[in-house]
Amino acid sequence: MGLHQAMSAAAAPRIVRIVAGMIRNDQGRVLLVRKRGAEVFQQPGGKRDAGDQDDLHTLARELKEELGCTMQRDGAQLLGCFSASAANEPGCVVEAIVYEVRASGPFTACAEIEALQWVDPAQPGDLPIAQLSREQLLPLMIPKP
Numbered sequence: 001m002g003l004h005q006a007m008s009a010a011a012a013p014r015i016v017r018i019v020a021g022m023i024r025n026d027q028g029r030v031l032l033v034r035k036r037g038a039e040v041f042q043q044p045g046g047k048r049d050a051g052d053q054d055d056l057h058t059l060a061r062e063l064k065e066e067l068g069c070t071m072q073r074d075g076a077q078l079l080g081c082f083s084a085s086a087a088n089e090p091g092c093v094v095e096a097i098v099y100e101v102r103a104s105g106p107f108t109a110c111a112e113i114e115a116l117q118w119v120d121p122a123q124p125g126d127l128p129i130a131q132l133s134r135e136q137l138l139p140l141m142i143p144k145p
């Protein structure tokens with residue numbers, strides 16, 4: 001590695017690429033999850049696995065693993081790609097492809113998920129919420145007047 005490459009590698013934050021889901025209930029509340037050992041709530045979702053066919057496959061797999069629910073591919077809506085400081089990996093940046101999806105419950109905390117919370121996107125209150133969700137994703141879910 002040359003000097004320039006070494007310097008930019010040292011300066012560049014590591015990027016954690018994920019697919020994340022926004023699930024809304026009938027009251028307009030959005031589902032957040034907290035992983036075991038983590039302080040903050042975030043969107044359900046995760047990293048792509050080698051066997052995943054596409055982003056929605058990754059998301060459906062993660063939602064099943066984390067929440068035990070069944071995601072409907074039909075009607076999934078791409079909200080965009082967003083990034084922020086990663087919640088649980090200091091010095092890293094999370095880059096998320098985000099979809100709003102419907103899923104059939106029940107929704108239960110499974111695998112590495114310790115807690116679930118349905119949050120009013122307009123008034124998340126004092127709940128500790130990861131930067132990406134608090135600053136970028138929840139505001140997208142506030143109903144427009």
Ligand SMILES: Nc1nc2c([nH]c(=O)n2[C@@H]2O[C@H](COP(=O)(O)OP(=O)(O)OP(=O)(O)O)[C@@H](O)[C@H]2O)c(=O)[nH]1
Pocket residue numbers: 016018020042043044045046047048085086087088089094130131132133
């Ligand atoms: N899933 C998810 N991860 C987020 C969000 N915001 C955020 O900063 N992250 C960061 O991205 C990381 C993604 O890791 P993950 O644990 O969800 O992914 P994964 O299930 O595939 O992980 P693993 O296979 O390594 O256990 C989280 O540890 C966290 O630091 C978010 O809204 N959803």
